[in-house]
Amino acid sequence: MRYRRLGDAGVKVSAVALGGWINFGESKTSTDAARAVVTRAYEQGVNFFDLADxxxxxxxxxxxxxxxxEFPRHTLVISSKVFWPMSDDVNDRGLSRKHIFESIDKSLARLGTDYLDIYFCHRHDPETPVEETARAMDDLIRQGKILYWGTSEWRGAQLAEVYDVCERYGLHKPKTEQPQYSMLRRDLVEEEIIPAAQPRGIGLVVWSPLAQGMLSGKYDGGVxxxxxxxxxxxxxDQFLNAANAAKVRAIKTIADDLRISRSQLxxxxxxxxxxxxxxxxxxxxPAQIDENVGAAEIDLSxxxxxxxxxxLAA
Ligand SMILES: NC(=O)c1ccc[n+]([C@@H]2O[C@H](COP(=O)([O-])OP(=O)(O)OC[C@H]3O[C@@H](n4cnc5c(N)ncnc54)[C@H](OP(=O)(O)O)[C@@H]3O)[C@@H](O)[C@H]2O)c1
Structure with missing residues (x-):
């Protein structure tokens, strides 16, 4: 495994991380199956585990x-997120100081840890001033409940605004943004998010890098x-169409030449x-983990x- 800095922060995250969306929780998978996947990831050097309320x-x-x-806490970088409604209550959502302060304690209790390494604003909240959110995150850092904070699916101008607010008031700045990014979803990140994030020391930790499995080639012959x-x-419906299927088949030739899988590529x-x-x-x-962690060692010419x-342009 290789490890990279989170933007310009000192903490290092595994180049390949494991996320808890859609595949985890008792209604999605058994405790034993979840344990097998998480344990294999940890054994393969994954230190970054991404969750959300x-x-x-x-x-x-x-x-x-x-x-x-079960693992030593210092060997883990655990993230969670806040924004989406957790009930019908008018305040049980968004990025207000009230919801952020209430949510962090619930996430920590569910995870069974004293602090999060990274706390993400899961979307931009147009109904909360960005200064209120930034101050709440800064306070959580000062309280020791979180170590770093970040954003997810914020636009370039929103990243610039929150950075400026933090600079103006001496608040801890966001160190990471979490956008969707893959061979099949690249334009926004390359044209807008990287130019906004990189000069501000904001590292990207990207989601659905396999386009939810489409890029692995597992759907070549049907579902x-x-x-x-x-x-x-x-x-x-988002990914399986003739144009994408043709690209994924064409990518196979490139992966085969390199003797790696399409997921790794x-x-x-x-x-x-x-x-x-x-x-x-x-x-x-676990076999998917074994394959995917191999990508961390591959440098493409x-x-x-x-x-x-x-x-991809075809
Ligand atoms: N911030 C946000 O708004 C946001 C949104 C979505 C996700 N996320 C984060 O990103 C994480 C990853 O998202 P994702 O699960 O969509 O990512 P993904 O890696 O693009 O897709 C994962 C799926 O691909 C398949 N797969 C993985 N490795 C494979 C392999 N080697 N060979 C064949 N199939 C393979 C598996 O599907 P099968 O189920 O078919 O086995 C797996 O469930 C989430 O868990 C979450 O932490 C964040």
Whole structure:
């Protein structure tokens, strides 16, 4: 495993991280199956585990947290997030000081830890002044409940604004942004987010780097029963179409030449820029972890990156 700095912060995250969305929580997988995946990731050098309050309404934090508690705390970088509604209550949502302060204690209790390494604002909240949110995050850092904070799916101008607010008032600045980024979803990150984040020392930790499994090639011959696109038809509708299928087939030739899998190629491609601190993958079985962590060791040549660009532009 290779480790990268989180933007310009001192903490280092594994280049390949494991996320707890959709595959974790008792309604999604058994405790034993979850334990097998998380343990394999840890054994393979993954130190960064990404969660959110909203993932199975707290159940993913509970299930993954129960496994993570068995490992020495200093060897882990644990993140969670706040923003999405956790109930019908008008204040049980968003990025107000009230909701942030109440949410952190619930996430810490579910995870069974005293602090989060990273706390993400899961979206931008147009109904809360950015100064209120930044001050709440700064206070949580000063209280020791979180070590770093970040944003997810914020636009470039929003990153610039919050950075300026933190600078003006001497608050801890966000050190990471979590956008969607993959071979099949690249434009916003490359055109807007990297130019806004990189000069401000904000490292990207990117989600769905395999386009929810599409880039692995597992859907070349249809949708297997035991796959995400069978379980989550909305995800299939986002990615499974003739144009994407042709690109994924074309990528196979490039991966075969390098004697790596398409999943490894897709992850190494997302990691080709130092603006990306980590790719957050999902996994339903230990074998996927074994394959995906291999990407951290792969450096792609300029020729390979050009060949991939040609495939993706087609
Ligand atoms: N901030 C946000 O708004 C946001 C949104 C979404 C996700 N996230 C974060 O990003 C994480 C990853 O998202 P994701 O699960 O969509 O990522 P992904 O890595 O693009 O997709 C994961 C899925 O791909 C399949 N897969 C993984 N490795 C494979 C391999 N080697 N071979 C074949 N199939 C493979 C598995 O599907 P099967 O189920 O078919 O086995 C797995 O569930 C989440 O857990 C979460 O932490 C954040």
């Amino acid at each position: 909203i993932y199975e309404r707290g159940d993913a934090e509970k299930q993954m947290g129960a496994v993570l508690r 297997p029963d035991d796959s995400r696109f069978n379980r989550e038809t909305w995800a299939r 897709a992850l190494a491609w997302a990691l080709r820029t130092p603006a990306v601190s980590s790719v957050i993958v999902g996994a339903t079985r 300029a020729e390979v990156i050009t060949a991939i660009d040609q495939v």
